[in-house]
Amino acid sequence: MSARIGVVTFPGSLDDADAARAIRIAGATPVALWHGDANLHDVDAVVLPGGFSYGDYLRCGAIAKFAPVMSLIIEKAQVGLPVLGICNGFQILCESHLLPGALTRNDHQHFICVDQKLQIESTETLWTRDFSPGQQIVIPLKNGEGGYVASEATLDELFAENRVVATYVGNNPNGSYRNIAGISNKAGNVVGLMPHPEHAVEALTGPTTDGIPFFTSILKSLVGAS
């Protein structure tokens, strides 16, 4: 039986179907999780997809952390449940304090949708082990509030502990400190990523298929763990 990976749908989630498709393409079974339902349906891992969770008129993700399903995810993530937060999901992970720092309005004040070059900095997380260290990839980036900020001490710590998962190559598209595109928690089971790997899983619809290894990585991690 293939691994079951949950995808949470908040009322304003937009990329939940895309995340489910990426999980399918990687060979796992996507399981729909509903924001108001405090039940993880025995999933082996969770993806928090992109979107606008509850409209995000306040800070992005600030309300989502109080969703019934999130209390379970926060609890389980602290004891090893693999969680990948993409874009809005990354914002929710920061608001939930599963990851340090915060995502702020892009420095140029515009929403931006581009094919972004990234460098994979850490292959030690459960979600990136199928990459090779230093590998450069291109996947879509699309956000209005994607500027990663944290204190100098936190930034130093993230780099020192090899918890910076990916950095922007070339132009910094949103003013993120030290070009940070994604980070992980200390244990490496929780990863937040501003760009969208789930939009780069088919040559037909994506700029590349460079997003697939994020999803095959978790499959291998789960097989290795079981």
Added chain:
Amino acid sequence: MIDSVDAAKVNPDTSQPWAELGLKNDEYESIKQILGRRPTSSELAMYSVMWSEHCSYKSSKVHLRQFGDKAPKTDALLVGIGENAGVVDIGAGWAVTFKVESHNHPSYVEPYQGAATGVGGIVRDIISMGARPIAVMDPLRFGPADAPDTRRVLPGVVAGIGGYGNCLGLPNIGGELVFDESYLGNPLVNALCIGSMKHEDIHLASAKGVGNLVVLYGARTGGDGIGGVSVLASETFDTDGPAKRPSVQVGDPFMEKLLIEATLEVLHAGLVEGIQDLGGAGISCATSELASNGEGGMHVYLDRVLLRDASLSPEEILMSESQERMCAVVTPEKIDKFMALCKKWDVEAVVIGEVTDTGRLVIEWHGEIIVDVPPRSVAHDGPVYERPFHRPSWQDALQADAPTPERLARPSTPEGIKQTLMDLISSPNLASKSWVTSQYDRYVMGNTVLAQPEDAGMIRIDEETGLGVAISTDCNSRFAKLDPYAGAQLALVESYRNISVAGAKPLAVTNCLNFGSPEDPEVMWQFAQATTGLADACLELGIPVTGGNVSFYNQTGDTPINPTPVVGVLGVIDDVDRRTPMAWDEDGDLIYILGETFDEFAGSEWAYLQGHLGGLPPKVNFPMERLLSEIMVAASRDGMITAAHDVSDGGVGVAITEMALRANKGARFWIPDNIEPFVFLFSESTARAIAVIARTEELRFTEMCAARGMSATRFGVVDSGLGADSGYPGQQVIVVDSLFTFTIDALREANEATLPALFGG
């Protein structure tokens, strides 16, 4: 003091503000005739909004009939003109609905909210047909790019479209961005949405079944947008500028997202008998149209409407254009399930009335009858005008002023031609639009196969089979100014061609007819010519108009905009995997020009850059357009073609530049025999496309063209290794023999720097 029906009978001579509400004297008189008394203030409010130009099409109706009268025979049309949006069969049990609408005046007054709610409105039209919205597109037109007011309006419009559409999770896959002096005092913000559904999910706006319940759900009703259609959309701006801010609505895209999900869920659960979105004219429109299309009667308790502002009067509630609201007709047995699904999505809903067979729309306010009217008289039997029209006195002189070489000097040296290409690709109209399109999410939903800057946007509908649709909108309003009949046809053939070069088969047409004041006989002539031209052209190409929108009063003072009949064409492709992109790829692939090039510069981008507008627009050739379309689709289906691009704005020179930029790979070209380089590179003759063919397929392709009578001339070859020989080692270059050499980097810099320099990084 509530003005009830009883009060209207008792005080027949009360003076009423019909003129302030936009009604003419004879319209007010005919309302009195219909009712046999003076209207109540609520009835007056309803008639004023529903009889506005925007809602009633009173000036355009007599001309729009041609789209039905001349419609080509087709089995593809499942729902035609008159519903919220037309529905087209695309095979395998799938149907598609699409429509384009204007939100011009609100976007000029308040760019962000005007443009945002334009997206919201068209999306609700699509969901009210039972379809899931799958993509949006925005044809935009502004004054000169460097005009201060363009810098005020454009960034707000783009942010509004992005802010709303991105939050709904709809990919924005294309559109237009055009600058012209004629739009300085009246920019055009049109919004297109496309939705898909299975045949059995089609729903219509009608209130059937006596005793069924009328449910209003979505956002609460507030004081925003009161009189939007009658005041804003149906009047000309005064020259002292916009001052009608309170008439513009405010959008809440998150609520719209909830409304989409809740609506699709109640429709798919079979809980809905009839459904209507609330847009222009709000509750007045929804109740009267639902009743008029159904059993003919409805009883509404207006005091049950959930309000954002408790102090609203019944007249204001009837006229409010608060966004993100829908109206559904539900049987009493299913109402609990309906309410439960609304609650699941945190959408408020309330039963505001029921369907009757009285033939009257009766509205109560705290026990008093404030409206009692025949619904058809409000919704469908509004005034119809045969507005006078005549050919403008200046039309002949304009057409006589052709851009001949004597009238408008043409570059003849290689340096001059090289500079012309540079000028064109860096001009705001032909420059890269990525400053705009990068503010829109084109990836969401994961089905976007082609998006800007491709010729057409293409969306996969069925992941199993690869069935998909392509869509494009076009209009060169300079052509329409020179000859509105031909101009509308040229808009159609360009859009038709854009669909075809992407490998899809054109199926159906929508339009957004943007014109000046219908009370100006010269504008009315332009409108009559354009509608006739478009209807005739649809018949020639065998594709029906499925619906559309008319926007009049696009003028400031006495100066109307260029007539701008924006035409959208929808096409179907059985497998999106065989779509034809615009970028060439393989070294050695051969580049052909299909179709013939004539000396046609009137209304062209080149003439526009010289500040000239005159002459007759390029000739339309329907048989050749059809043939070109068939050849492009066949070449895609049989795997003969690796890339293709429509030739239109800026001619062949601009087309090959755009292909090279997209490919980031060089190519060598030569000018075919017996044609002047300038004419070949920059003329805007129609029925042409550039086709890139693998060497192994060349014979098969040219034989197909020859057998069918399509002119095909080889004039280039893809070559990534030209840099060294042309003095740019290591670089990708475009060489046109004995004329010029450009590096792609230099072309890209010229093409991409223009909009950021004007509107900021």
